[in-house]
Amino acid sequence: MGKLIDMHFHLDFYPNHSQIYHGINEFCQHTLCVTNQPEIFEACMDMYSVTKYVQFGLGYNPQCVNDVSFNKSTFLKNLKRTKYVGEVGLDFSPKYYKNKDKQIEIFDFICKNSTDKIMSVHCRKAEKILHEILNNNANSRVVLHWYSGDEVWLKKFLLFGTYFSINANMINSDKGRKIIERIPIERLLIESDGPFTKVDGKKYTYDKLSKVYVCLSDLLKINSDRVRDQISQNFIRLVEG
Numbered sequence: 001m002g003k004l005i006d007m008h009f010h011l012d013f014y015p016n017h018s019q020i021y022h023g024i025n026e027f028c029q030h031t032l033c034v035t036n037q038p039e040i041f042e043a044c045m046d047m048y049s050v051t052k053y054v055q056f057g058l059g060y061n062p063q064c065v066n067d068v069s070f071n072k073s074t075f076l077k078n079l080k081r082t083k084y085v086g087e088v089g090l091d092f093s094p095k096y097y098k099n100k101d102k103q104i105e106i107f108d109f110i111c112k113n114s115t116d117k118i119m120s121v122h123c124r125k126a127e128k129i130l131h132e133i134l135n136n137n138a139n140s141r142v143v144l145h146w147y148s149g150d151e152v153w154l155k156k157f158l159l160f161g162t163y164f165s166i167n168a169n170m171i172n173s174d175k176g177r178k179i180i181e182r183i184p185i186e187r188l189l190i191e192s193d194g195p196f197t198k199v200d201g202k203k204y205t206y207d208k209l210s211k212v213y214v215c216l217s218d219l220l221k222i223n224s225d226r227v228r229d230q231i232s233q234n235f236i237r238l239v240e241g
């Protein structure tokens, strides 16, 4: 059976990150640990070895835009250390909208330099410009994380070849379920977005990843072994493609 995949996890947000790092390796769960700033990626890479199961994404979260400046040279210096970029993206919700031009400039710079990378992308209320930037820079290995946009843009992203990583909170909401049901199973990936999601009413911890799979299998009414194999095949296609 295919190994479990967690395509978007914030290891550094857990105080006991060292214990979790070892636990994920023991559980053999392929996990992309995204980071919100290049400096945090650098610290993680200096602290931890990359393994078959734990990889780190070089990121700059658009939700940092009001507080933390983006250091281009730290980003570029670290880019050769990984084939994963994330969390990156655009967030035009009210709190971050005032810095939308700065976000666009940063995201465009990241995309230009990440054409061969696997990207975990955050997009809120910015589908049009985000699609345009990915398209202009020919970023073809894109995973949209926790997609919340409308059906028209969902279709455009599918045509573009995008994958979608979905989580327990999406599976447990009406809006999220409607989105998941419109994504072909060949384009689905699983994420925890831990610690920002809940499974069975409790903050996500890495031992709950298999439960997220069970929830998805219940929603899609597909046997859980088949779901697991399919997600694993999707992951291999993305990573090796």
Ligand SMILES: [Zn+2]
Pocket: 008, 010, 034, 087, 193
């Ligand atoms: Zn995240």
